[in-house]
Amino acid sequence: MILAGILSPITVTHYLVVGIILFVCGIVCLVVKRNIIAMLIGVELILNGANINLVAFSSPQLFASGTAPLLLDGQVFALFVMILAAAEAAVALAIALQFYSRFGTVDVDQGGQLNG
């Protein structure tokens, strides 16, 4: 059955599976790691998993019917996700540097004093 899955032509399902794996890895990274930079890397993986879905649904050659649900819109959405991810990384790293200069560590568990 697995061999049949490998030999079958590439469809949107294959892309969705890759996106799911990246998404889940990003979630696990975000939850497990205590390093603030590693958590940022997890966020980037999550956004890329979502982007794979958007691109897969915008690609007509992945569908047997020859047309895609999101034609150009999926690519435009993915482009905006990339731009916002870059902005998010810039701000989050500025916050991380500020956190480091204040607490002397990048361990998010040490940030308890931030509340109030």
Place this chain on the structure above:
Amino acid sequence: MDATAIFFWLLAALAVAGALLVVITPHIVHAAVGLILALSAVAGLFFLAGAEFLGAMQIMIYVGGTVVLLAFGVMLTARLTFVRMRTTADQWVIAVLLAAPLAIILLQSAWAYGHLRSAQVSSETRSMEAEAVSATDLGLALVGVRPQVDGASGLDPRSASNRATMDGYILPFELVSVHLLVVMIGAAYLARRRTE
């Protein structure tokens, strides 16, 4: 099994390997390397899915911008990792083993390009080249023109209700550009050194 499937499985395996490396390794620099691997493989997947412009943007924005930013974050916050920067002999061996085949392949393709152009290019190849580029449609959509939608749907572009669904993305485009400006100013303000 055609070439598309082979490349898909190769790139998908690379992306998954990079993502797993990010999760498994306790070392933050290794996690950044895994992220670079995963993002580059995803760019290749975008190329395979026919989104060439997005693949190029993925390489430029993510691999070129965001990861460099993350690497700076790692270097500014990691304490003992970057003290020792000497390259050992086995690293040199791995580097040469990777770089030499790459140089050979690139030289070979550069040499073959002239032969490819001088040979008779079949009309089939030419039509495939014209079909493969999606950057023009994407750029037109971002400035508010949707030739695909306007032409294909057959709706009357002059009626107001139709126009709402046909408009491109010029407003989000402008919003996101202002957003980037605000973010840059905010990040520079946040990251400045406090002088007290």
